[in-house]
Amino acid sequence: MTVANTLFRPDLLAKYNANGPRYTSYPTALQFRESFDPADYLRGAADPGASATDLSLYFHIPFCDTVCFYCGCNKVATKNRAHARPYLDRLKREMALQAACFDTRRPVSQLHWGGGTPTFLSHDEMAELMAATREHFTLLADREAEYSIEVDPREASPDTIAHLRELGFNRLSLGVQDFDPVVQKAINRIQPLEMTTSVMQAARDTHYDSIGVDLIYGLPHQTVDSFTRTLDTMIELAPDRLSVFAYAHMPQLFKMQRQMDPAALPSPTERLALLQRVVERLTDAGYVYIGMDHFALPTDELARAQAQRTLHRNFQGYSTRAECDLIGFGASSIGKVGDVYAQNAKHLPDYADAIDSGRLAIARGVRLTADDRLRRDIITQLMCNLELRFDEFDAAYGIRFADTFAPELERLRSFEDDGLVSIGAGRLDVQMAGRMLVRNIAMVFDRYLGQQTLERFSRTV
Known part of the structure; x- marks a missing residue:
């Protein structure tokens, strides 16, 4: 069998x-309360017992050039790149506020830029943000840490990939979702195969440690045959890890999902058939099933960590870095300090008001019992x-x-x-x-x- x-x-x-x-x-985040006292976060940050724990930094870049209809992320769709400037300035001020709460001699062994589309930033803005991060925190050397970024191949040239590697990033997560042009049109994400292959080759040429790809099953017009072609193409490209998410159609929560024809969505029976094909193709190709919707090559650190019982989960998903205190920067980002979760204001005006007032943007959270x-x-x-x-x-x-x-x-x-x-x-x-x-x-x-x-x-x- x-x-x-x-x-x-x-x-x-x-x-x-x-x-x-x-x-x-x-x-879960549903238990976060607006009545949360940010002083609990500050006490956890200042706890002398935490000094032996590494830090993990998450930066939320909410901007996207175009909106993908399926997306449920906290984002701002705009073609005006000037919007990044005031946001970047506030991120830098927020870093100073957060750094004042921690012993910044604690090493940063994990860093992640997510969104939105982090590659919405210009090359100079990316360099500026990373330089400010190194100014405020102690980042470990390349081989000792996990520095990852979510990349939209439509927004990233080979030069961008090389630039990110020079800034210190050593892991990429690429959004693809589906290679089929009919599906891409239905979800408003036109991304020819050549864009993805160009980015992946650039990452290999510049020696990234891990390349991950996101796919989604359950999207409009997907069939078992069409998604099999996507899977087979991806297997040929051989990323180190794959996340194959089930599309969650929740138009009552995410208005842009109303742009898609619900009649074009696969039926529950068809979704199961799609999932079955995912499991068959990827495991037959040698990928290890990590859990939920994650697959990794046996040589990838996720698979090795699971075999060694050191795999962990945080707000970015599966991770090999356990027990870090996580500091979240930017609108909607979530931090974990000791036994406290704290989330920043979700909406840009609320986030901006807090930072401009010289205070942390924490809007809600929970202290664990x-x-x-x-x-x-x-x-x-x-x-x-x-x-x-x-x-x-x-x-x-x-x-x-x-x-x-x-x-x-x-x-x-x-x-x-x-x-x-x-x-x-x-x-x-x-x-x-x-x-x-x-x-x-x-x-x-x-x-x-x-x-x-x-x-x-x-x-x-």
Whole structure:
């Protein structure tokens, strides 16, 4: 039996398909409150015990030249590049404000630019932002750190890729979604294959450590045959890792999605067939299924980290850097400092008002309870390492896992009957068939789900 056959069980995927969190954090952002006291964030930043922890920096660049109809990101669509100037100036002032809260001798071992479209910035603006970052923080050398950026191939020439490498970036994430021209027209993202291949070749020529690509299944006019062609082309291009996301059609939340014809979306049955083809093609090509919608070559650090039980999750998804304090810069960005999550104002005017007033732009957040910390650890272990070793939790938290979580383990018995997990003496393991439903398994340990609207989350399949 092939890996794909053990991973993909249409009957179980249909049975368990539901709305649920992606668990880039626990508690999820729905638990963030505007009543949050930013002083909790400042106390965590100043905690002397945090000095042994590396820093991770996230910069949100919200601007896009054109809007992709499927997108649910916090973005500003504009062709006016002058909008970047005041935003960049505020990012620099925000860095000074944040740096004053931390011991900046702490090394930065992870940095990420996301958006929006970070390559909306000019080459000079990119250099200016990175120079300011190095002025305020201690960035580790290239081989000791993970410096990544999301790149739109429509916005990045080979010169741009070389420029980013000179600035210190060593990992790229490329947005592609689908190579089919009919699909591209329907989602307002015209991106000929040559654009993507040019960027990938430039990245290889300049020795990036990892090249990742984002695809989406479930888009208008996609068929199994058309998406198979996209997959086969991508396999020939051989990125180090692939994220193949399920399109979440939520026009009530994201107005631009109303520009697409809902009648052109694949049916639930067709979506499952698309997902099956993704799993078949990528695993047959030698990619390791990491979990959820992520695949990586065995040589990629994500696959190696999972094999070594050191894989982690943060607000950018799977990561090899565990336990960093994360500082978020820019509108809507989220930070994690100790047991505190804090999110900046989402809207540009609110963000600008805060920075112009000389204060942090934190608009909401949450301080974790002891129960939150325990459940966060459980969910992280499930999502990343696909197992729970009860004795590790007993030792770390002074509990008897089997007793404390007896109700959750009982609820998981039906998952065990379906072959998704195995529950033994002292451990729980996610079976191969359960990897595609690991969000559902993690949801059993989420004590907030009964208190919130699941419709705010995407489907698990």
